[in-house]
Structure formats: structure tokens, C-alpha cells
Amino acid sequence: MKDKYAIVGVGYTPQGKLPGRSSLSFHLEAGVNAIQDAGIDPKEVDGIICYRHFPPASGEKDVTPYLVAQHLGLKPTYLAQDAN
Amino acid sequence: MEKPRPVIGPDNAFFWEGCKRRQLVFQKCKSCGHVRWPPAHVCPKCLEYDWEEIVSSGQGIIYSYVIYHFPYHPGFREELPYVVALVDLMEGPRVLTNIIECDSSALACDLPVEIVWDEEGEIPIPKFRLRKA
Amino acid sequence: MHAVGVLEAGFCRAVLITYGHSARSSDSLLKMLTSMNADEAVFGHFGAAAGYALAARRAMHEFGTGPETWKHIAISQRKWANLNPQAVTFCEPMTEEDYFNSPWVVEPFRRADNCLITDGGRAIIVTTVERARNLRHPVVSIMGMGMHNPSAEVTMATHLTGPTGAKVAGEQALRMAGITIEEIDACEIYDCFTYTVEITLQDYGFFRRGEGRDWFSEGTIAPGGRLPVNTSGGLLSEAYQMGLTPLSEAVMQLRRCCGMRQLGPETGMKKYPEIILCSDNGGILQTHACYVLRRM
Numbered sequence: 001m002k003d004k005y006a007i008v009g010v011g012y013t014p015q016g017k018l019p020g021r022s023s024l025s026f027h028l029e030a031g032v033n034a035i036q037d038a039g040i041d042p043k044e045v046d047g048i049i050c051y052r053h054f055p056p057a058s059g060e061k062d063v064t065p066y067l068v069a070q071h072l073g074l075k076p077t078y079l080a081q082d083a084n
Numbered sequence: 085m086e087k088p089r090p091v092i093g094p095d096n097a098f099f100w101e102g103c104k105r106r107q108l109v110f111q112k113c114k115s116c117g118h119v120r121w122p123p124a125h126v127c128p129k130c131l132e133y134d135w136e137e138i139v140s141s142g143q144g145i146i147y148s149y150v151i152y153h154f155p156y157h158p159g160f161r162e163e164l165p166y167v168v169a170l171v172d173l174m175e176g177p178r179v180l181t182n183i184i185e186c187d188s189s190a191l192a193c194d195l196p197v198e199i200v201w202d203e204e205g206e207i208p209i210p211k212f213r214l215r216k217a
Numbered sequence: 218m219h220a221v222g223v224l225e226a227g228f229c230r231a232v233l234i235t236y237g238h239s240a241r242s243s244d245s246l247l248k249m250l251t252s253m254n255a256d257e258a259v260f261g262h263f264g265a266a267a268g269y270a271l272a273a274r275r276a277m278h279e280f281g282t283g284p285e286t287w288k289h290i291a292i293s294q295r296k297w298a299n300l301n302p303q304a305v306t307f308c309e310p311m312t313e314e315d316y317f318n319s320p321w322v323v324e325p326f327r328r329a330d331n332c333l334i335t336d337g338g339r340a341i342i343v344t345t346v347e348r349a350r351n352l353r354h355p356v357v358s359i360m361g362m363g364m365h366n367p368s369a370e371v372t373m374a375t376h377l378t379g380p381t382g383a384k385v386a387g388e389q390a391l392r393m394a395g396i397t398i399e400e401i402d403a404c405e406i407y408d409c410f411t412y413t414v415e416i417t418l419q420d421y422g423f424f425r426r427g428e429g430r431d432w433f434s435e436g437t438i439a440p441g442g443r444l445p446v447n448t449s450g451g452l453l454s455e456a457y458q459m460g461l462t463p464l465s466e467a468v469m470q471l472r473r474c475c476g477m478r479q480l481g482p483e484t485g486m487k488k489y490p491e492i493i494l495c496s497d498n499g500g501i502l503q504t505h506a507c508y509v510l511r512r513m
Contacts, residue, residue, distance in 0.1 A: 002393055003358040003513065005221050006349035008231075008342050010465045015337030015456040016305045019242040026237025026338025034233060034340035039353040045342070047223050047232035052459055052499075057243030068235055078223045078232070091255035122256065122372055148275040148377070151324035156250060156263035165324070168262045170271055170371060178372050182260050188324075193278035209259060 009038025022060045027068050047078040087159035090207050095123040098137060103208050106201050108140040110177050121177035142199030143215070144173040151188050171197055171212055185213040218364055218506055220343040230344060236461050237338030246334065254370075265409065266331055267323040268501035272377035273412035274325050279378050280427040283325060286434070287411035288316045290446075291329045291453060293439035294408065298450025300440065300478035305333055306454045330411040332452035339458035339465055346513065357471045360396070360492065361509040363389025371501050382505025383420035383496060390494070390507040398422050401509075402490035403445040403470065403480055404438075405463030407497045408452045414438075417496050418446070421507075440478070441485040448478055460497030464508065467493040471512040 011034030013026050027050065035042050048065045056062040065079035090100050102109030112119045115132035126133055149169035155161040167183040169191075183191060184200065197212040220232035240246045250264040257263070277283040295311035298304035311329065319329035349356045365382035367374065376382075391398065398421065408414045415429045423444065424432040438446035449455040449466040456462065469475050473489055481489040490512075497506040 001221065001225065002360055002395065003511070004346055005224055005343055006346045006356050006358045006513075007464070007468045007510065008344050008349045008352050008354065008357075009233075009340070010468050011235075011338075011340035012303065012465070013237070013338040015303070015335050015458070017241050018239075018336040021239055021242070021336060023237045023239045023243070023245065023338075026239070026336070027235040027340070028237070028338075030237055030338035030340035031233055031235045034235075034342050037354075038231075038342045038344075040231060040342070040344075044231045044344075045233045047220065047229035049219055049232060049234045051234055051236040051461060052238075054238055054240075054245050055248040057239055057245035057248070060239070060243065060245070063237065076229075078228050080219055082219055087261070088255065088258035090259055096256060122370065128373075148271045148278070150267050150270040150274055150326075151321070152261060152267065153321040153324060157258070157261065160261040163261065165321075166261055168260055168267060168271075180257055180260055180262055180372050193275060211260075 009034035009040070011035070011037055023054065023057065024061060024063050024067065024071070027063055028071050031068065031072055042072065042074060045074055046076045048074065048076050050081045053081050085158040087205075088157065089205050090209075095125065099123060100207055102137070102139070103210060106208055108142055108199060108210050109137050110140060110175060111135040112138045119176040121179060138175060140173050140175050142210075144171040144197055144212070146170070146183070146191065146193055146195050146197055147172045147178055148193055149183060149191055167191065169212065182211045183213065184211050190214065218362060221359065221362070224343065224345065230348070232343045233340060234343065234461070235338065235340040236459055239336050240457065241334045241336045265501065266326055268371050269410045269412060270323040270326045271371055272416070272502060273410070276378045276412060276416065277325060280429060282415060282429045284317070284327070286415060286430050287330055288313060289433040290408070290411040290414045290438065291316055293436065293442070294447045294451045295454045296439050297448050297478055298454035300484075301449050301455060302476070304450040304455040305335055306450060326410060332409045333454070333457050335456040335458075337456055337458060339461035341461060341465060341468070355472055356513040357468045357510055358513050359508060360511045361390040361392070361394030362507060363387065363393070364506045365389070366504040368503050370503070374501070376502060379416055379420050379426065381416055381420050381502045382498065383417045383507065386505045386507040387421040390509050394509040396492065396509070401444075401492055401494045403448060403493045405448065405467045405493060405495045406446055406451070407460055407463055408447055411453065413498070413502075414446065416502070417498070421494070445480055445484070448475070448480060460506070463495045463497065467495045467510045471510060
């Protein structure tokens with residue numbers, strides 16, 4: 001598998017102390033920016049992995065890969081929640 | 085605020101029942117003799133289920149220790165600074181505990197310690213102190 | 218790793234990996250810390266810092282390392298962050314005095330040994346090299362990868378002072394990449410605490426057991442050093458975007474778009490980096506992943 005796969009998009013968000021923003025909003029902004037950075041059609045994204053999982057903050061939704069897919073308007077083949 | 089107290093469930097009930105008798109109790113595998121900790125449904129060494137209780141001597145050595153200076157839980161604010169340690173017991177298990185009744189500057193890895201029961205709450209909590217040579 | 222699995226299996230063409238956490242401003246992190254193991258909470262033991270501190274204290278005993286070694290890690294990474302406008306600590310230099318004045322959190326760790334807690338997010342997209350060739354950026358490929366998970370909590374762990382999962386995962390990754398450790402130009406290490414950098418680099422084989430004390434003392438990992446490490450400032454000084462902090466920084470370095478902190482002539486290196494090693498770990502050194510990335 002050497003040199004068979006590549007990292008083609010990297011998405012950043014503002015970072016530091018940013019009160020009033022939900023965890024989900026950071027997932028989405030980073031995801032949109034990664035898609036734009038890669039320059040691919042969002043429809044090409046057919047797998048979503050949410051990296052790590054934390055208890056939802058008070059007043060926030062639990063961040064799941066299907067929630068991320070829904071908000072990005074995607075219908076992926078594969079969804080997972082994992083570290084590494 | 086109150087300190088967290090033992091939460092007894094199906095896996096650790098034998099341990100806290102032992103503490104009520106001021107005994108430090110562990111699971112010893114009937115098949116391979118491995119003394120396991122933390123509580124486990126199956127022996128991680130041989131994957132057999134049957135076990136018997138053994139009572140520890142309460143003697144061990146400090147594998148490692150840290151000194152809390154930050155109140156992660158308001159119930160421990162008054163205790164700061166306090167010592168959390170990993171103690172290797174003679175019977176094998178390594179337990180997470182507190183070292184009490186000592187100046188933290190006197191601590192070092194590999195020093196011998198012995199059990200001392202903290203009677204503050206409803207269930208006695210097994211803690212340790214330096215053992216005099 | 219999982220992204221590559223589903224690509225290799227043919228289930229997917231492009232996988233988006235996202236991370237986001239209102240870790241600093243919300244109560245989510247506090248909920249996680251206080252929902253920890255009740256058997257440990259009885260003894261006032263909470264969170265990851267103290268677990269790693271237990272490992273680090275044992276390392277002081279076995280290797281003779283400690284704050285005098287970790288200060289080099291904290292200060293070197295801060296120097297990198299001071300070259301990175303996106304870093305939370307961009308405008309905050311750290312001197313040796315600052316390090317030693319930093320308050321104890323869980324001794325032997327000071328606040329300066331702990332990663333930042335930040336609000337924010339990060340994402341990456343993984344696809345085939347074939348597809349990548351038709352996209353806009355230079356291709357950064359996954360040359361090798363490995364995982365190893367000792368999976369034991371601190372009371373069972375025999376690996377707190379190594380070998381951690383880094384040893385086997387690192388060997389797997391280098392074997393797949395077909396290179397030796399000497400060919401690595403820089404490292405982006407998951408640095409939840411300063412000690413994690415020491416033990417991870419030791420287990421990868423950059424120095425022998427117990428040689429960290431000397432190895433770190435020569436500005437080795439700082440800008441201009443022999444082996445640049447955590448060139449964005451890392452989790453300690455850039456921002457805590459988990460394992461995506463190291464991975465995204467490696468990609469950006471290999472694309473050569475890192476401005477003042479760009480490895481190469483900008484920071485006193487003869488050439489631009491071609492191969493960068495990244496790590497990720499979870500739990501108290503319980504899980505480990507290693508990635509070798511290169512510019513094709």
C-alpha cells in the first residue's frame with residue numbers, strides 16, 4: 001500500500017477561545033474548508049469519519065458522523081467514529 | 085462538595101465488600117494462578133473464568149506517584165496538594181491509591197509502603213503510607 | 218488508518234475525517250474528565266494529565282529525565298509556534314524561567330508540560346494517489362503506516378516507560394515505507410504532554426533508552442535543529458486539534474506552504490523536507506498510530 005493513498009485536503013478553523021460556537025460547527029467548518037482546499041466536488045466524498053468523540057456540551061447536539069453528513073448535504077457509503 | 089465515594093457494580097462488588105471488612109481482596113485465577121486487577125470477568129492471562137478471593141498482605145512498593153496541585157474535583161480542594169500513586173503489591177497487582185501521612189518530598193519510586201485504612205466515609209478506603217525500614 | 222481501509226476495500230473514493238470541539242468554552246471537557254472511572258475518582262484521580270504524569274515520574278526514575286529534559290521540548294515547540302501566526306501562542310515566547318515558573322498541575326507536570334485546551338476544528342481528506350495527481354496541490358502520499366495498541370490502563374500497564382505502541386507501530390510504518398529512521402526529515406508527534414514526545418521518539422528509535430536527557434539538550438528539535446519536531450507548535454503550543462494537528466502540519470510542510478516556519482532554507486535547513494513521520498496516541502499511552510508521509 002506504499003504511496004497508494006494521499007492526503008489531498010486540509011481544513012482549518014479559527015482556534016483558541018471562541019465562546020458561542022458548538023463542536024458541530026467546528027466539524028462542519030473544518031470539513032467545508034478541507035473540501036475547498038482539495039478542490040474536489042463534495043459529492044465525491046463518500047466516507048466520513050469523525051475523529052474522537054466527547055460528551056456533548058450542555059445545549060449542544062452529540063456530534064455523530066451522520067449528523068456531519070446531514071449538515072454537509074452528503075449521503076456517504078461509509079460512516080465511522082474513531083480515533084487514529 | 086462531597087468527595088466521590090465508591091460506586092459498587094457487579095464487577096467490583098467483591099473488592100468493596102472486602103474493604104468493609106478492612107481486607108484488600110483480589111481475584112486469583114483458579115486455572116493459572118494469575119492475580120488480576122482491575123476487576124475482570126475473565127482472566128486476561130489464560131481466558132478462564134473461575135477465580136477465588138485472596139487477601140493481600142497490604143505490603144508493596146511505590147511504582148510511581150504524582151502530586152496533585154489542581155482541584156479537578158471540588159471535593160478534593162481541601163486536600164491539595166495530595167499524592168496519587170501506583171503501588172505494586174507483593175501478591176502481584178498494581179493498584180491506584182493515595183500515599184498519606186507523609187511529606188511528599190520524602191517519596192520516591194520503589195520505596196516500601198503498607199496499607200492504612202481511611203475511615204472517613206461509610207466504606208473504608210485502602211490507602212498507603214511509607215513503611216519504616 | 219480506517220480511511221485507507223475503506224478506500225482499499227473499494228467502499229469509498231474519498232474519505233473526509235473531521236474533528237471539532239468546543240473544548241475550552243463549553244462544559245464538554247469537564248463532563249468527560251468527571252465521568253471517568255469511579256474506582257479512580259475515589260482517590261482523587263481524574264483526567265489524562267495525572268495518568269501521563271504517573272508514567273513520566275517513573276521515566277524520571279528509570280531514565281534520569283524530567284523537567285530538565287521536558288523544558289527543551291516545551292521551549293522548542295514554543296519557538297516553532299512563535300513562527301506560526303495560526304498558533305494560539307504565536308505572540309507568547311517561553312523562556313527557561315517561564316517554564317520553571319509555570320505552576321504545578323500534577324507534579325511532575327507543570328502547566329507548560331500540558332497541551333493547550335482550545336476551541337476549534339480540523340479536517341483532512343484521504344483519497345487515492347491516482348486521484349490526487351489531478352488535484353491542485355503537490356501530492357502528499359501515505360508512504361507507510363502502523364498501529365499498535367497496548368490497551369492496558371495504568372494499573373495493568375507495563376509500558377508506561379516503554380515500549381509503548383510507538384515501537385511496533387513505528388517499525389510497521391517504516392517497513393511499509395521501505396526506509397530507515399535516518400531518512401526522516403522531521404517529525405510531527407502527538408504531544409498531549411511533553412513526556413509523550415520523549416517516550417514516543419525513544420520508542421521510534423531516535424535515541425536509545427535513557428539517552429533522552431542528552432538528545433534533547435542540544436536544541437535538536439527546535440528551529441534550526443537536527444530533527445525538527447512539532448513545527449506548528451504542536452498540541453502544546455499551536456492548538457489541540459488532536460491527531461489532526463500533527464497530520465495536517467506534515468501535509469502543509471510537504472506542500473511547502475508554511476511561511477516563516479517552513480522547513481528548508483527559511484529555517485536554516487539545506488533542503489525542503491521530503492519525508493515526515495507523524496504519530497497519534499490515545500488513552501494513557503494505550504493506543505498508537507504512526508504515519509510516514511512524503512511529497513511525491
